[in-house]
Amino acid sequence: MTVNVDTQSLIASMRDVVGQAYLLTDKAKKQPYTKGFRFGAGEALAVVRPGTLVEIWRVLKLCVEADVAVIMQAANTGLTGGSTPDGKDYDRPLVIISTMRIDDIQLVDNGKQIVGLAGSTLFGLEETLAPYGREPHSVIGSSCIGASIVGGICNNSGGALVKRGPAYTELALFAQIDANGNLSLVNNLGINLGSEPEEILSNLENKRYKEADVEHPDARASDNEYDERVRDVDSDTPSRFNNDGRRLHDASGCAGKLAVFAVRLDTFPIPEKKQVFYVGSNDAAVFTKVRRDILSTFKNLPDSGEYLHRDCYDVSKKYGKDMFIVISKLGAKFIPKLFAFKRKFDAFTDKLGFLPNKMSDRVMQYMSYIFPNHLPKRMEEYRDKYQHHWILEMSNDGVDEAKAYLDEFFKTNEGGYFECTEEEADKAILHRFVAGGAIGRYHVMHSKEVGAMMTIDVALRRNDPDWFEVLPKEIDDQIDTKLYYGHLFCHVMHQNYVLKKGADAKLLKGKILETFDARSAEYPAEHNVGHEYFAKDALKNFYRELDPTNSFNPGIGKTTKLKNWAEHDGGCCGGHH
Numbered sequence: 001m002t003v004n005v006d007t008q009s010l011i012a013s014m015r016d017v018v019g020q021a022y023l024l025t026d027k028a029k030k031q032p033y034t035k036g037f038r039f040g041a042g043e044a045l046a047v048v049r050p051g052t053l054v055e056i057w058r059v060l061k062l063c064v065e066a067d068v069a070v071i072m073q074a075a076n077t078g079l080t081g082g083s084t085p086d087g088k089d090y091d092r093p094l095v096i097i098s099t100m101r102i103d104d105i106q107l108v109d110n111g112k113q114i115v116g117l118a119g120s121t122l123f124g125l126e127e128t129l130a131p132y133g134r135e136p137h138s139v140i141g142s143s144c145i146g147a148s149i150v151g152g153i154c155n156n157s158g159g160a161l162v163k164r165g166p167a168y169t170e171l172a173l174f175a176q177i178d179a180n181g182n183l184s185l186v187n188n189l190g191i192n193l194g195s196e197p198e199e200i201l202s203n204l205e206n207k208r209y210k211e212a213d214v215e216h217p218d219a220r221a222s223d224n225e226y227d228e229r230v231r232d233v234d235s236d237t238p239s240r241f242n243n244d245g246r247r248l249h250d251a252s253g254c255a256g257k258l259a260v261f262a263v264r265l266d267t268f269p270i271p272e273k274k275q276v277f278y279v280g281s282n283d284a285a286v287f288t289k290v291r292r293d294i295l296s297t298f299k300n301l302p303d304s305g306e307y308l309h310r311d312c313y314d315v316s317k318k319y320g321k322d323m324f325i326v327i328s329k330l331g332a333k334f335i336p337k338l339f340a341f342k343r344k345f346d347a348f349t350d351k352l353g354f355l356p357n358k359m360s361d362r363v364m365q366y367m368s369y370i371f372p373n374h375l376p377k378r379m380e381e382y383r384d385k386y387q388h389h390w391i392l393e394m395s396n397d398g399v400d401e402a403k404a405y406l407d408e409f410f411k412t413n414e415g416g417y418f419e420c421t422e423e424e425a426d427k428a429i430l431h432r433f434v435a436g437g438a439i440g441r442y443h444v445m446h447s448k449e450v451g452a453m454m455t456i457d458v459a460l461r462r463n464d465p466d467w468f469e470v471l472p473k474e475i476d477d478q479i480d481t482k483l484y485y486g487h488l489f490c491h492v493m494h495q496n497y498v499l500k501k502g503a504d505a506k507l508l509k510g511k512i513l514e515t516f517d518a519r520s521a522e523y524p525a526e527h528n529v530g531h532e533y534f535a536k537d538a539l540k541n542f543y544r545e546l547d548p549t550n551s552f553n554p555g556i557g558k559t560t561k562l563k564n565w566a567e568h569d570g571g572c573c574g575g576h577h
Contacts, residue, residue: 007045007093010066014048014095017058022049022101028351032343033073033084033096040081040531044071045093051101053201053261056118057185059097060175060259064183067563068093069554072256074100074119074148075336078155079455080530082255082556089568090554090561097259099150106207107132108214108264113221115189115264116149117205123333125149134267137222138167139304153263156242156253158526160304162489164268165226166240166526170219171264172251173204179548188250189264190215204262222266223247227301230462230490233292238459239490241522242529245538250546253539255528256553257546271303271395276425277402278379280386281415284468287388290409291467291488298405300398306432307488310387312439312496315483316431317375319445320438322368324430358444365445375431376424386415388468390488391428435485439496442481450480451499454509458516459525460491466519467491475511478503492525529557 015023024030024047035041045068050056063070069092073083076098085094099118105125106115111132114125125136138152139160147157152167173189185197192213193200203209230239240247247253251260281287287307294302308316326338342360349359356362373380382389394402406417420428443453460467467488471479480500486493497512499505516523529535535543535557543556544565555561560568 006066010062010068010095011046013062014046014059017055017062018048018050022051023047024049028347030096031347032340033076033098036076036078036081036084039079040084040086042085042087043094044085044096047096047098049098049101053102053117053205054198056097056099056102056259056261057175057197057201059095061183063095064177064181064551067181068095069551069561070094070259071096071553072118072259073098074151075121077147077151078530079457079527080524080532082155082528082530082553083151086531086555086561091563100148102205104205105149109216111267113264113266115191115204115262117262118148118150118260120149121336122147122149122152123336127333129267130270132267133270135270136267137161137164137265149265150251150260150263153251153265154254154256154258154260155528156240156244156247156526157528158240158487158490158492160306160487162230162302162304162487163227165223165229166247167265168223168247168249168252169221169263169265170249170252171217171221172260173200173262174251174254175259175261177547177549177551181549181551185261186250188219189262190217190219191264201261221264224266231295231301233295233462235462236520237461238492238522238525239462240492241459241525242527242533243522243536243539245542248538248542253542254546255543255556257543257556258552273399274303274393274395274425275399275402276420276428277392277394277406277417278382278420278424278428279390279392279406279415279417280382281388281390281413282386283414284388285465286413286415287390287488288465288467289413290390293405293409294402295489298398298401300394300396300401302398302402302489303393303395304391305393305487305489306391306429307484307486307493308389308391308432308435309484310383310389311481312435312483312485313383313389313431315442316435316438318438319365319441320431320434321371321374322364323434323437324374325368325371327430327434328374328427361441361444365441374427376427378418378424379428379431382416382418391432392417393425393429432485435483436494439483442483443498446498449501451501451503452505454497454499454505454512456495456497456509456512456516456523457486457525457527458493458495459522460493461520462491464491464519464521467493469493469495471512471515475508475515478508531555531558534558 033047103119104117105120105128111134156166158166193203345360349355481498483496
């Protein structure tokens, strides 16, 4: 059954709230919001871009009254289409509410915590905290350039930081629709802001609260138990993954089943001393041993440990070069502007009809050939010498602990390491940072010779010794190129497969996921189920509890898109269990 909606009346009412310039109904103007960063696309009745929290609330009220579905969208940098519409089989019109105009970040307790509003970003958070000698709960990941703070919380994003675990908080301000279709505002921020919804939202946005109004409840503002989980190297379960019921709470892991206005998070002191060690080996078992030793015997956990296979190193070097140069010369904060320009450029060239798709990528790739090699000499020597590369970052007392261990370890084990200079460290980390985008670029540039591309992030058991994948021959024979990188200490691996022409991507992905099932791995590990993966029971039940009418982001995790969780004819949507 399709719900009847007076769409023109709704559009006019939303326009009255946000203004003509911020209500998009033209298909071309909607496309940056209706199409995923790397996956997924669908239609929306309108895209609304409110400028205040109160405007979000008023638009939400109109949508609930009109009985339309809502997708809350921040930076739209996800890889699994989880913040965009998916296909056409909805029973109600969809409205996308983009929050990116509302990017304020407020400091709590002299920067020991922050409140991030709906469209605030990790780039903005790093800049805000730097003068206070603090840093965020997460660092920006290569796959999610320009990512939002709230989006990270809603998707249980993992990131590279070994000590801090997935983005998580129990302190949030959000709107929820109950089983009777009533919209309410829930203030679990731990800040006294008043009693009425618009009063609460206005007081927060305009910082009309005093220090005395800020409470410090027992509720967590970060995953303060992750360091214990990641150290348990003998456990037969992964350390972090999307379906982990221990880390599903209100906004955390909600995947857009709530309308989140703000989250409150811990921040962390910037270390006084840091050192990056560049480690290489040709034997995956060597890295298994190092990982287990460091996690189980060191007094100090690493800050991060980013893995890159030689093939991925090569692709990142050639196809991530332009992004590397842009970030190193202009800074990471320039990237969202670059991405916005790329989208506009591609939309223009697509209209011309005679040019290949992703034209901006092709132009930037050819321009990158002008520049000389950008990678340090010692990294290049390790590239020739070793197939496995590991960027190990330690801080404070952990620096001397790691140096003493590595010196002793490589006296009797295959492989080696060197201590990076500050310039080498920055370039090694940036080289790993651009890998995700470089793989997409590689596929664009080789699209005539190869088949589809698949990206899977998988959380391996903490006690799994075989972290480096060896696929069965019948699967491997259908793959043109395998590109691996990941967060090796957390045992979260990003597996990228470029298939041969003619290979059945859907069938092959199912077979690869079966190999993960056989190893008791979990997926996705940190990119949200989106519209690519089946939400397991813990996650699906959480979604239903948060959103009993299925009005926010319907269809997420291959669940039904219908109102009140009614099933489509023929049963629930498919998906890999």
